[in-house]
Amino acid sequence: MTPVRRMRPLLGTYVEISAVGEHADLEDAIAHAFDAIVQIQHLLSFHEVTSDLSKLNMAETGVYITLHPISIRVLRLANAITQASMGLFNCTVGGTLVAKGILPKHSPQVYLPSGNADDIQISKKQAKRNRPILITLDGIAKGYAVDCAIRTLKQYGCTAGLVNAGGDLRMFGNLSVPVYQRNINDEALFLGHLQNAAIATSCVRHTHDANFPAWIVAPDALPKEGVYSVIAHSAWRADALTKVACVATDAVRENILTKLGGRLVLPVENPTT
């Protein structure tokens, strides 16, 4: 049977959703999966001044703000991975990105360039910032949105599906897809086939390119230029761990990723032999 494939401009990139299912209304399932992504964008976008994330960032330091359960969930995940990676993933670097002009400045407040996991406190329905840091969920929310879209496809009876949000890709069901990595020289290199898993790729560049707006912030010096792809069970984890891969040193990268539930994947060498 033929899958239904649709693409929309969302999350600042092009999001493609494909779905298969003999007894499912595929158009309807895909439309709802896009809706799930739109909801994440409204809640967690740094760019949208009315998002839950912006509300939290613009609230007074030390004051709890009530947030949507999804926002609480993603904040928890982001904070947990910030802690577990000892700051290699860091969701408090918004101040640095605003200062660089990569993220928009919504408020005249003065913010710290970055902080750590202790700067965010999360209760059941609320969250607060303990210091004037700017939280950015750009390194994890796109992946989380992909996970939500996948869950929606399953809820609507699809037996297999794929969601690709500008390279944050996850799929389920009885199918496998070839996956390529676009490297720093714009070449597409074959990585392998993906099945029932998620993959994400991040890139360290030394000059900003508006076509690829993401920017890696490292705890120490800027890491060397490179592209890293990580696979994991969920897209939020793959998304977050690519940032870890970007800033970890060569000596420890693979070990740390394995400990955090991901796997570094490299292009297949000698593709013509």
Next chain:
Amino acid sequence: MKQIPHLLLVPAAMMIVHPAFAQEYLSVTQAQKVLFAEADKFVETPILLTDKQRDTIESNAGVSQRWKKQDIWRAEKNGHLLGWFIVDNVIGKHEFITYATALLPDGKVKGVEIMVYKETRGGQIMEESWRKTLIGKTLADPFKLDKDVPNISGATLSCRNVMNGVKRLLVLQKLLLATE
């Protein structure tokens, strides 16, 4: 703890660098149905723009109106205007995109759907070779979701070209499309 997933490797013969990527998501008729499901009629009303009008659009939208002709349909129900269905093209760093947008009479965007997405790298020859080498070499799945479309995971490509395009069409609507 669940085991971390692996990528499955496949025979070396199918590995091609620079795959061409072209996907048609929706035809005009399909896109009309997706964006204006309630419409019972689409009246083709293309607009031919004068140079002056194109300049005005450019100065108001901040992006150039490259095409002189813009394909536009009135979406109607029982003869009443529901909104405008517009097909447009944008060219980005890697991609050539044909998309459709639905604009409501009050100047709000109802929806945007990508109709055709093409990676501009590679080319037809590469695409043929990609298809040939792939046939019979994938895993024995009951269906092949991606027989001829590789999934590229890379630094996230910005969708600002389509966003700018939609902004341009909103300007065009305000200047040239009557709300009746």
